[in-house]
Amino acid sequence: MTSDSHPPTRGESLPFTGPKRTVATVTAMRIEPLTFPAPGGGALVSSNARGGTAGTTLRSGRPGVPGRPSPAAAPAAGLSLLDSLAARTADLSCLADVLIDCVQGGASVGWVKAPTKEQATAWWSAFLADPDHRTWVGRDDAGRIVATASLALTSKANGAHRAEVVKLLVHRQARGNKxxxxxxxxxxxxxxxxxxxxxxxxTETGSLAESLYRRWGWSEVGAIPGFAKVAGGALVSTTIFYKQLGAR
Structure with a gap:
């Protein structure tokens, strides 16, 4: 359980809340950028014919940030962009299932109790429409989204050099696949x-996520006591981390 991110944790496995489908063991991890059309910005320009993202650009439409380049193509080869309405509809349902499962498993990530499918879908629709958000997803062998993470860019001119990692979520049935x-x-x-x-x-102080971020090279700033409320009404501490990527 974390306050805004949720890497793998121990816990019982619950099925997806949507149509039943077994989450297969992942033999080839697929991570790709997930971008929906957004009013006033965030519209994708076409991907290449092979389904990769080389040469793909994104119109950011982010006022107040002079000089920021348009987001670069996803770094790994073989990543594909979602460009069909059917895929977007199905993916919203999967994203809602992942969110619900993680909250049911103990992650607060903004909720004290798990949202309904309608609430989770509406939340994702609004989140993905924000032109300051960039979202990536991981899929199982059936092509179903089972993991996601996002980057929240800063719209302020004096913060164009920084961003916040939010909503790192992995469905409990897909954990252990990195x-x-x-x-x-x-x-x-x-x-x-x-x-x-x-x-x-x-992330929540004392959680497995906290130790994972340290292992991945993140530095701790400190903990804020009583930052987030969890199921049952208790207030838990949140630990703030940062990572410097090099001089701008």
Missing amino acids: FAPGLMATIERFAKAERLSLLTLD
Whole structure:
């Protein structure tokens, strides 16, 4: 359980809340950028014919940030962009299932109790429409989204060099397949390509996630007591981390 991110943790496995489908053991991890059309910005320009992202650009439409380049293509080869309405609809359902499962498993990530499918879908729709958000997903062998992580860019001119990692979520049935470190590595490569020099995040103090971030090279700033409320009404501490990616 974390306050805003949720790498793999121990816990009972619950099925997806949507249509039943077994989550297969992942033999080839797929991580790709997930971008929906957003009013006033965030519209994708076409991917290449082979389904990769080389040469793909994104119109950011982010006022107040002079000089920021458009986001670079995803760093790893073989990543594909989602460009069909059917895929987007199915992916929203999967993202809602992942969110619900993680909250049911003890992650607060903004909720004290698990949202309904409708609430989770509406939340993802609004989140993905924000032109300051960049989201990546990991899929199982059936092509179903089972993991996701996002980067929240800063719209303020004096913060164009930094971003926050948010909503690192892995469905409990898909844990142990290295989705969390894969997503984090993908975000860091993207951030470096965007000439971002500072990333931040927060997680529940004492959680497994806290130890994982240290293992992945993140530095602790400190803990804020009583930061987030969890099921049952208790208030838990949150630990703030940062990672410097190099001089801008």
